[in-house]
Amino acid sequence: MTRQAPPRVLTVAGSDSGGGAGIQADLKAMLALGVHGMSVVTAVTAQNSLGVQGAWELPAEAVRAQYRSVVDDIGVQAVKTGMLASAGLVEAVADLLAGTDAPVVVDPVGVSKHGDSLLAASALEAVRRELLPTATVATPNLDEVARLTGVRVESEDDLPRAADAVLALGPRWALVKGGHLAGDAVDLLTDGAATHWLRAPRHDNRHTHGTGCTLASAVAAELAKGLDVPEAVAAAKAYVTGAIAAGFPLGGGIGPVDHAWQRRRPGG
């Protein structure tokens, strides 16, 4: 008997040649979590553990064509967006997402861990006005919250105000990631009615390339499997926490999280 297809999840994001973030991280997280991962490439970066050496965006037409190929034939149970590079691509992707019934996880990627820009400043307004309103869950880090809303988070106490400011831009849920604060790795999820604090011990591991992409893809994978948003985010947080604990050195800089951490045997 032919087996049934697993849930299908689409990432719309940039390629990281080093394999730690972007499309590559997304597909690895999806494989680890048991869904079929598919990709719409928006941009190609020359990137490694030391930073981003170059970036080239694709024409909007190429992004639209990839999306149509996947959605019209294969279908999707969840979509995740990452690096969108420019206002033109943000608008093109928002337009496509406005037509889907599948849950959408928007990771409003602004800069890489090394501070390299992955989104033109001129695209911020399109992210606010067009992209975030299509999101079931938006997953900004603290830099992205500041750029998008003007709210600066200095401590955990500021997270509720930050999450409310993100919600005001139109996503159904806001997941503000406090990964860049000191102390525990605390994130806040809210839809304006329910509030969930997600707390994990901070791992003293500098090899954290790809944390944000991995978390957002894991949320999309869990939503595709049928979990509701709070359940999906809790499962994704547990997965990314394990992946960060197992992050490993690679190249001369910041190594990646380990997407396959659940399968490693001791010493393997």
Ligand SMILES: Nc1ncnc2c1ncn2[C@@H]1O[C@H](COP(=O)(O)OP(=O)(O)OP(=O)(O)O)[C@@H](O)[C@H]1O
């Ligand atoms: N050292 C750490 N130990 C445990 N959890 C962490 C650590 N650093 C980040 N996290 C968690 O990882 C997830 C991703 O958060 P983070 O703030 O790093 O995202 P990001 O800045 O968007 O990532 P990226 O740099 O890949 O874009 C969050 O759940 C955060 O709390």
Ligand SMILES: Cc1ncc(CO)c(N)n1
């Ligand atoms: C292509 C790409 N997307 C997202 C990130 C997140 O930082 C990155 N470093 N590279």
